[in-house]
Amino acid sequence: MTAPDPRPIVQIDIVSDVVCPWCIVGFRQLDLALKEQNVLANLRWHPFELNPNMPSEGQNLREHIMEKYGSTAEQSQQARDRLTQTGAELGFTFNFNDDSRMVNTFAAHQLLDWAETQGRQHPLKMALFEAYFTNQQDVSQSQVLLDAAQAAGLDRDAARAALTSGDHIAPVREKQQFWTSRGVSGVPSMVFAGKYLVTGAQGAETYSDLLQRCLTEAA
Template identity: 80%
Template sequence: MPTPDPRPVIQVDIVSDVVCPWCIVGFRQLDLALEQENVLAQLRWHPFELNPTMGPDGQNLREHIMEKYSSTAEQSQQARDRLTALGADLSFTFNFNDDSRIVNTFAAHQLLDWAETQGRQHPLKLALFKAYFTDQRDVSKVEVLLDAAQTAGLDPDAARAALESGTHADPVRQKQQFWTSRGITGVPAMVFGGKYLLTGAQGTETYAQVLQRCLAEAA
């Protein structure tokens, strides 16, 4: 029988979208903070769609960013360069190119909702981040989602059945509404210990400080 891990555990709820680069940056920063503070996290991922009305064909990512944020091509490239450098520092690879696309993520969130019932939500979330940002795959496509599910240790046939059933569509919508009704308008949004909210990728030191505060209050 394995020995229980003696490290303290803090619940961290992360509201996120799988096509949000700052969500994987923020998570990697959090992961470093957890290691630094010698703390375990009980992680729960919650759904948020950056572009809920995005069509099935998606849109060129650079065009989308320029339209949505009124940025120039130069500003878009600077943002990509910054993210690529940040990712490298955090051992995560961003592979942007001129053909990168933003896609609809509702099916991905349904699969994540199902994966939570299987105890494999976290590895699936990380597999989807890698599929989209590193491998430049379309995470709105069923076959891509099933490949990610298999990578995460899930049965791809069961994953397909979960998607085709549609039984996770309403729960995802309800969870999205829950968070938006509480003022969440952008991601990542992390709630520590059920009480401390941080929005955006805040950096390893900031996350470490919040973890320390949660530990102090639990002592």
């Protein structure tokens, strides 16, 4: 019989989209803080769509960023370079190119909702980040989603059934509404111990301080 892990556990809720680069950056920073503090996290990922009206064919990523934020091509490239460097420092690979696309993520959120019931939500989230950012795959496509599910240790046929059933449409919409009604308008948004909300990738030091605060209050 394996002895229980003696490390303290902190509940952390993360509102996120799988096509948000700062979400994986923020998580990697959080992971560093957890290791530094020798703390376990009870992680729950919650849905947020950066572009809920994105059509099925998606949009060229550079064009999308320039159109949405009014940035120039040079500024867009600088942002990609910065992300690529930041990701590399955290052990994550961003492979941006001229053909990178922004895609619709509603199906991905439905699959993540189902994966939570299977106890494999976090591995699926990581697989989807890798599929989109590292492998430049279209995470709006069923085949890509099923490949990610399988990589995360989920049954492929069960994942397909979850996607086609429509059973997770309403729950995802409800969860999105829950967070937006509480003022979440950007991601990543992390809630520590149900009380401390921080938005954006805030760095390992900030997350470490929050973890320490949670532990102190729990004690």
